[in-house]
Amino acid sequence: MTGATLAATRPVRRRIRVRGAVQGVGFRPFVYRLAQELALAGWVRNDAEGVEIDIQGEGYDVEALLARLEREAPPLARISAIESTSVAPDARAGTFAIRASQGGPVRTTVVPDVAVCDACLAELFDPGDRRYRYAFINCTHCGPRYTITRALPYDRPQTTMAGFSQCPKCRGEYEEPANRRFHAQPNACSACGPRLVLTDAAGRPTDVADPVAGALARLREGEILAVKGIGGFHLACDARNAASVARLRARKQREEKPFAVMAASVASLADIADVSARERALLESPERPVVLLRKAPECDAQLAGVAPGIASLGAMLPYAPLHFLLFHEGAGRPTGTAWLAENHPLVLVMTSANPGGEPIARDDPEACARLAGIADAYLLHDREIVTRCDDSVVRAGTFIRRARGYTPRRIELPARGPSVLALGGYLKNAVCLTRGDEAYLSQHVGDLDNAATCRALEETVERLCGLLEVEPEVVAHDLHPDFFSTRLGADFAQTRGLPLVGVQHHHAHIAAVAAEHGVVEPVLGIALDGIGLGSDGGMWGGELLRVDGADWTRIGHLAALAAPGGDRAAREPWRMAASALHALGRGEEIAVRFPRRNANGIRALLERGVSCPRTTSAGRWFDAAAGLLGVREVASFEGQAAMLLEGLAARHGSVAPLAGGFAIRGGVLDLLPLMAAVADARESGQAAAVFHATLAEALAQWASSAADSCGVRTVALGGGCFVNDILTRSLRARLHELGLETLEARQAPPNDGGLALGQAWVAMQSSEAR
Numbered sequence: 001m002t003g004a005t006l007a008a009t010r011p012v013r014r015r016i017r018v019r020g021a022v023q024g025v026g027f028r029p030f031v032y033r034l035a036q037e038l039a040l041a042g043w044v045r046n047d048a049e050g051v052e053i054d055i056q057g058e059g060y061d062v063e064a065l066l067a068r069l070e071r072e073a074p075p076l077a078r079i080s081a082i083e084s085t086s087v088a089p090d091a092r093a094g095t096f097a098i099r100a101s102q103g104g105p106v107r108t109t110v111v112p113d114v115a116v117c118d119a120c121l122a123e124l125f126d127p128g129d130r131r132y133r134y135a136f137i138n139c140t141h142c143g144p145r146y147t148i149t150r151a152l153p154y155d156r157p158q159t160t161m162a163g164f165s166q167c168p169k170c171r172g173e174y175e176e177p178a179n180r181r182f183h184a185q186p187n188a189c190s191a192c193g194p195r196l197v198l199t200d201a202a203g204r205p206t207d208v209a210d211p212v213a214g215a216l217a218r219l220r221e222g223e224i225l226a227v228k229g230i231g232g233f234h235l236a237c238d239a240r241n242a243a244s245v246a247r248l249r250a251r252k253q254r255e256e257k258p259f260a261v262m263a264a265s266v267a268s269l270a271d272i273a274d275v276s277a278r279e280r281a282l283l284e285s286p287e288r289p290v291v292l293l294r295k296a297p298e299c300d301a302q303l304a305g306v307a308p309g310i311a312s313l314g315a316m317l318p319y320a321p322l323h324f325l326l327f328h329e330g331a332g333r334p335t336g337t338a339w340l341a342e343n344h345p346l347v348l349v350m351t352s353a354n355p356g357g358e359p360i361a362r363d364d365p366e367a368c369a370r371l372a373g374i375a376d377a378y379l380l381h382d383r384e385i386v387t388r389c390d391d392s393v394v395r396a397g398t399f400i401r402r403a404r405g406y407t408p409r410r411i412e413l414p415a416r417g418p419s420v421l422a423l424g425g426y427l428k429n430a431v432c433l434t435r436g437d438e439a440y441l442s443q444h445v446g447d448l449d450n451a452a453t454c455r456a457l458e459e460t461v462e463r464l465c466g467l468l469e470v471e472p473e474v475v476a477h478d479l480h481p482d483f484f485s486t487r488l489g490a491d492f493a494q495t496r497g498l499p500l501v502g503v504q505h506h507h508a509h510i511a512a513v514a515a516e517h518g519v520v521e522p523v524l525g526i527a528l529d530g531i532g533l534g535s536d537g538g539m540w541g542g543e544l545l546r547v548d549g550a551d552w553t554r555i556g557h558l559a560a561l562a563a564p565g566g567d568r569a570a571r572e573p574w575r576m577a578a579s580a581l582h583a584l585g586r587g588e589e590i591a592v593r594f595p596r597r598n599a600n601g602i603r604a605l606l607e608r609g610v611s612c613p614r615t616t617s618a619g620r621w622f623d624a625a626a627g628l629l630g631v632r633e634v635a636s637f638e639g640q641a642a643m644l645l646e647g648l649a650a651r652h653g654s655v656a657p658l659a660g661g662f663a664i665r666g667g668v669l670d671l672l673p674l675m676a677a678v679a680d681a682r683e684s685g686q687a688a689a690v691f692h693a694t695l696a697e698a699l700a701q702w703a704s705s706a707a708d709s710c711g712v713r714t715v716a717l718g719g720g721c722f723v724n725d726i727l728t729r730s731l732r733a734r735l736h737e738l739g740l741e742t743l744e745a746r747q748a749p750p751n752d753g754g755l756a757l758g759q760a761w762v763a764m765q766s767s768e769a770r
Contacts, residue, residue: 505532577627
């Protein structure tokens with residue numbers, strides 16, 4: 001026997017540490033099966049750091065297991081590191097076992113909630129299966145995780161399933177390593193698990209044999225239902241029933257803001273939306289976000305009032321078993337899963353149950369109280385939701401809202417640092433908590449303009465710190481002193497004696513993009529949004545920055561426009577149009593174009609410079625263009641004018657930029673020449689397209705000039721204006737032609753939903769953190 005052969009036959013023992021999102025995904029049974037296949041001895045267990053493995057056997061078999069751990073990991077697993085240490089062989093080792101979980105300081109995380117897997121769907125629609133049409137079917141490859149977990153390690157006693165004792169059949173599956181429900185913590189069936197109930201508007205149970213059938217009947221009759229899901233409640237109605245949609249708008253006081261819809265399959269969207277291969281992959285992904293799709297020609301006729309005036313439709317596919325059952329009922333209860341690939345006429349409005357812009361309703365009593373007068377009935381269940389979590393919204397691979405399906409997935413940072421709690425901004429708030437070289441961005445919290453959302457922010461901070469067992473060492477916040485998030489950060493830091501780091505709004509936008517791309521070198525940043533407080537106390541929002549970690553320089557900005565009436569100008573685009581006319585020396589046109597009672601008064605304010613703070617906001621330039629084109633004089637929700645303007649441009653198609661449509665002087669980008677052309681335009685669609693094309697060209701030339709001056713060839717794009725697909729695509733293409741590399745937000749939203757990530761990354765590198 002050769003020396004190499006002899007070495008290979010000696011027992012080898014390794015202690016293996018697997019880090020990342022590896023709990024609640026079937027990782028231990030996966031390791032068990034590998035060990036059985038390779039005839040290895042030892043054990044595997046969950047602990048606070050992830051998964052720990054002790055393995056012993058022939059050297060090549062141990063190496064084979066190590067190689068296969070990452071290559072063949074369960075689909076929901078997200079491995080960040082595999083560490084292996086040699087230890088002395090144990091002469092007593094003979095079998096392989098799955099050991100009980102062990103506690104300790106948390107270094108792992110729970111995985112996000114994911115849609116029902118194909119194997120569970122096959123059982124759900126098999127009349128011979130014991131879980132036929134059971135609304136809480138799940139396994140280790142699917143179902144709720146984050147929203148039902150109270151603490152780590154991820155074990156049943158730490159979840160809201162703790163109160164449901166498994167029946168003998170479920171217990172057998174749960175304890176059998178070869179079963180795909182082995183240690184599936186939400187495992188249950190109709191004999192032992194959560195149950196549905198359909199109640200009337202007063203919360204009284206209705207006398208129906210099947211709550212799903214009863215709910216669908218009510219939807220078809222035009223009623224509005226509150227449906228309890230994974231991370232909270234939806235308000236649902238028949239999307240093809242215009243009267244029901246109008247009634248939902250009136251009751252929810254949501255005048256024109258678009259609703260999202262849910263359909264049984266991609267095929268069911270055929271007559272209402274165009275779906276690309278990339279969009280189909282997003283729709284059918286385990287995360288199941290709402291995907292913004294281009295409307296089909298007949299969409300507005302088919303779904304009257306669902307998404308009025310805009311070019312896109314937010315659509316998603318079922319993700320909870322309950323959703324699938326509603327569509328299964330609508331399809332006539334077919335056997336098997338083939339029906340899921342077919343076109344079904346049922347389309348449901350599924351909008352967050354968050355009246356008044358408050359957080360999504362989570363608990364049954366809370367829902368019945370807050371949704372009184374809105375919902376005609378409630379489809380409830382008795383599985384508690386720990387964490388509120390709205391649906392995620394994406395467009396062309398860019399997050400507009402990051403929540404269910406993605407939270408709390410970690411974002412890897414380019415360097416380690418002290419733990420930072422970043423509190424985000426005022427609109428679209430989300431918080432971020434760092435741990436080593438990992439950033440955890442919370443689910444969407446919302447706009448901090450009401451007490452309920454402010455309380456939800458406090459709850460989210462407590463929940464994230466508690467779940468990850470992280471004690472922040474530094475607190476970061478926006479510079480605006482009046483934001484509730486700023487005050488909460490200051491109170492949090494003062495109570496604990498922690499350093500407090502204020503981060504300028506647009507610096508944070510660019511830092512967020514750099515952080516998720518792992519870039520530590522200086523970048524140029526184009527930050528375009530509605531508003532952010534500048535370091536000079538001004539209203540910024542169209543900024544060209546040079547960003548180098550915690551350091552930044554403002555090297556340019558959009559020419560400032562007066563905002564007559566201050567914040568009110570953001571809600572009334574005609575005011576910004578009046579401002580543009582005044583800047584063009586055409587103030588006499590204001591009252592003619594906008595025959596409003598206060599038009600002359602606004603002109604007088606502009607002429608005297610009274611109550612007209614100046615702003616470099618890109619969002620206000622969009623508003624000015626929309627107002628000049630008659631697209632929207634008064635907005636019913638934030639960003640509406642820009643969305644309608646983009647819709648007009650999309651319907652018209654691409655055009656060339658306007659020659660001479662902008663000027664760059666001393667780093668200031670002036671768009672007034674473009675505004676003059678827009679003001680004189682005769683066809684609004686073409687003018688909207690010209691506005692987008694010229695703005696993209698202007699920004700590209702602006703960045704290129706700055707790149708030549710400072711020698712930085714990478715441009716990060718941040719801020720809410722970059723949810724505009726036309727602008728982003730055009731600018732990306734033009735920057736590429738000019739030889740510049742672009743970085744865009746991909747793991748976090750470019751809008752204020754990603755602001756906390758940038759704040760955290762800046763604070764980690766600040767002098768206060770050293």
